[in-house]
Amino acid sequence: MAAKKSDDSKKGLIIALVFLFLLAIGLGVTTYVGFDGQEQLRKSENDAKKAAVSKERSRDWERLQNLLLKKFVGKMSDSEKTDYDSLFAKYEAIGKDETNKKDFDDLLVLLKNKLQWDESKNEPKDNFLNRIDTLDQNLKEKEKQRTDAVKNFETAAATFKKDKDEKDNTIEAKTKEVTSAKNEAADAYAKKSREYLANLSALEKLQNDLDDVKKKMELSKDDAKKAMDKLSREIADQKLKIQRLNDQVKPLNVMEFEQPKGKIVSVERYSQTVYINLGENDRVKPQLTFSIFAAGANFKTNPQRKGSLEVTKIVGPNISQARITDLTDANSDPVLSGDLLFNPAWSPSLRQHVAIAGLIDLTGDGKDDTPEFIRGLREQGIVVDSYIDLKDITVKGEGMSLKTNFLVLGDNPEFENLPQQGDIRVERKTELIKKMSDMQDEAKRLGVTIVPYRRFLTVVGYPMPRVLTTRSSGFLDSPKLGLKMEKKETDKDKEAKEKEK
Numbered sequence: 001m002a003a004k005k006s007d008d009s010k011k012g013l014i015i016a017l018v019f020l021f022l023l024a025i026g027l028g029v030t031t032y033v034g035f036d037g038q039e040q041l042r043k044s045e046n047d048a049k050k051a052a053v054s055k056e057r058s059r060d061w062e063r064l065q066n067l068l069l070k071k072f073v074g075k076m077s078d079s080e081k082t083d084y085d086s087l088f089a090k091y092e093a094i095g096k097d098e099t100n101k102k103d104f105d106d107l108l109v110l111l112k113n114k115l116q117w118d119e120s121k122n123e124p125k126d127n128f129l130n131r132i133d134t135l136d137q138n139l140k141e142k143e144k145q146r147t148d149a150v151k152n153f154e155t156a157a158a159t160f161k162k163d164k165d166e167k168d169n170t171i172e173a174k175t176k177e178v179t180s181a182k183n184e185a186a187d188a189y190a191k192k193s194r195e196y197l198a199n200l201s202a203l204e205k206l207q208n209d210l211d212d213v214k215k216k217m218e219l220s221k222d223d224a225k226k227a228m229d230k231l232s233r234e235i236a237d238q239k240l241k242i243q244r245l246n247d248q249v250k251p252l253n254v255m256e257f258e259q260p261k262g263k264i265v266s267v268e269r270y271s272q273t274v275y276i277n278l279g280e281n282d283r284v285k286p287q288l289t290f291s292i293f294a295a296g297a298n299f300k301t302n303p304q305r306k307g308s309l310e311v312t313k314i315v316g317p318n319i320s321q322a323r324i325t326d327l328t329d330a331n332s333d334p335v336l337s338g339d340l341l342f343n344p345a346w347s348p349s350l351r352q353h354v355a356i357a358g359l360i361d362l363t364g365d366g367k368d369d370t371p372e373f374i375r376g377l378r379e380q381g382i383v384v385d386s387y388i389d390l391k392d393i394t395v396k397g398e399g400m401s402l403k404t405n406f407l408v409l410g411d412n413p414e415f416e417n418l419p420q421q422g423d424i425r426v427e428r429k430t431e432l433i434k435k436m437s438d439m440q441d442e443a444k445r446l447g448v449t450i451v452p453y454r455r456f457l458t459v460v461g462y463p464m465p466r467v468l469t470t471r472s473s474g475f476l477d478s479p480k481l482g483l484k485m486e487k488k489e490t491d492k493d494k495e496a497k498e499k500e501k
Contacts, residue, residue: 054097057093057094057097058098060087060090060094061094061095061098061101063083063087064084064087064088064091064094064095065104067080067083067084067087067088068084068088068108071084071123071124071127072111072115072124072127072128073127073128073129074127074128074129074130075129085122088122111124112124115127115128115131160265160277163277164277164318167263167277170259171259174259189447203235206231206234206235207235209231210228210231210232210235213227213228213231214228260293260340260341260342261278261290261341261342261343261346261347261348262276262277262278262282262290262340262341263276263277263295263338263339263340263341264276264292264335264336264337264338264339264341265277265319265337266337267335267336267337272323272324273321273322273323273324274309274321274322274323274324274335275315275319275320275321275322276290276309276311276319276320276322276341277318277319278311278318278319278320278341278348279314279315279316279317279318279319279320280314280316280317280318281317281318282318282348283348283349283381284311284314284320284348285311285314285379285380285381286311286312286313286314287310287311287376287379287380288310288311288343288346288380289308289309289310289311289325289343289380289460289461289462290308290309290311290322290341290342290343290460290461291305291307291308291341291342291343291458291459291460291461292305292306292307292308292309292335292339292340292341292461293305293306293339293340293342294306294333294336294339294340295338295339295340296340304328304333305328305458305459306327306328306329306333306334306335306339307324307325307326307327307328307335308324308325308326308461308462309322309323309324309325309335309341309461310322310323310325310461325461341461342459342460342461343459343460343461344405344406344459344460345377345380345382345405345406345456345460346380346381346382346460351381351382351383352381352382352383352405352406353382353383353384353385353401353403353404353405353406354377354382354383354384354385354404354405354406354407354408355384355385355386355387355397355400355404355406355407355408355439355443355448356370356373356374356384356386356387356388356407356408356410356453357387357388357407357408357409357410357435357436357439357440358388358409358410358411358412358432358436358453359390359410359411359412359413360373360408360410360411360453361410361411362457362462368390370387370388370389370390370410373453374387376462384397385397385398385399385400385401385403385404386398386399386400386439388432388435388436388439390432393428393431393432393435394435395435395439400439400442400443400446400448401446402446402447404443404446404448405448405449406448406449406450406451406456407439407440407443407448407449407450407451408451408452408453408456409436409440409450409451409452409453410436410453411453412432412433412436413429413432413433
């Protein structure tokens with residue numbers, strides 16, 4: 001019995017030891033597993049925190065990009081402004097790991113260049129909404145300017161058409177007046193011619209009577225002498241009547257009926273350029289000249305000439321550009337829009353004809369410029385029917401005819417310090433004066449208007465000589481010819497002549 005209890009006690013102890021051993025192993029395993037799980041939990045927590053930080057940074061990066069774009073657009077609230085200031089300070093930190101940072105950096109540089117960047121405020125100086133508003137405003141202003149310009153153009157076109165119609169009506173009316181005046185002058189000339197022929201017939205009758213009286217003188221000298229004295233007085237009276245009739249029958253001076261050929265439509269203030277209402281439709285050519293007079297001027301009242309111009313460029317059907325070549329008084333009497341253009345030697349529809357007699361000085365240096373004068377007239381489409389060639393004192397050209405409009409009369413030569421006989425210079429001067437006189441007589445016979453060349457230069461638009469001289473030079477001043485120009489006629493001389501008339 002005692003041995004059996006001892007064996008049972010040993011078995012119990014062994015079982016207890018085994019149980020304790022297994023329990024210890026179980027506790028160890030459990031403890032190990034517990035500690036390993038805690039480490040995994042801590043690692044997972046750290047990874048979660050890092051992921052949260054990364055997501056927060058990515059969210060801030062996206063937020064910052066959105067706010068930056070709003071800055072450039074110009075649409076940002078006050079609360080967003082606060083977020084923007086705090087986020088922009090961490091621009092590099094929050095965007096360093098983002099995949100689109102380089103692309104956004106490039107975009108940011110482009111936007112900064114376009115709108116200009118204010119470094120002190122970390123924002124653009126302008127925005128796209130402002131730009132759009134500005135462009136819209138500019139577009140509206142430009143559209144208004146365009147509309148106003150169209151209205152102004154239509155108004156100007158209507159005014160121009162009205163002025164043109166008025167000018168055409170005026171030209172038509174003046175043409176009728178000139179035609180009527182010509183007809184009246186022709187009727188008066190015909191009447192005076194009939195009177196002249198009647199007086200001439202009476203003179204012939206008186207001459208026949210005188211011949212009869214001479215025959216009767218042989219029978220009665222006393223009676224014949226009385227009759228002859230009576231007839232002589234009657235002849236003298238008839239001659240005086242004929243002379244008076246000749247003085248009354250004067251050729252029509254077309255200068256008195258000259259009308260403006262155009263007018264100045266605009267003036268460029270700080271240049272010598274103007275625009276005139278004559279163009280391609282009027283057959284205007286460059287180098288055509290006009291004399292400038294104030295609005296309402298005409299040659300019959302002898303207005304004050306403002307200056308002259310020369311056409312430089314044909315701009316359109318009824319518009320040309322010209323340059324001012326001469327001004328009488330630029331300060332007190334400047335060239336203005338509406339000033340009238342005269343050139344009686346030019347017509348848009350007919351070629352004008354002129355003749356030239358005498359010394360023509362275009363520059364005031366005393367030289368004869370007849371060849372240059374003829375060349376300038378021909379360039380303007382004017383036909384020179386005849387002129388005196390001073391090289392050999394001969395009249396050249398086809399000669400004056402009923403087509404000739406003007407005889408341009410130049411200066412006479414002077415006789416100074418020359419022997420009066422036996423000097424070829426005197427003979428040639430005398431010959432020139434005779435040729436000039438013959439051309440004037442021919443002009444009166446044909447009814448051609450005689451115009452002094454300075455007056456002609458004034459009305460056709462040639463710049464007048466600034467310096468006047470009494471002595472010619474070149475071949476005219478050579479010992480062979482010894483021709484000199486007469487002293488230039490002054491304003492006082494003209495006034496004295498007018499008083500004498």
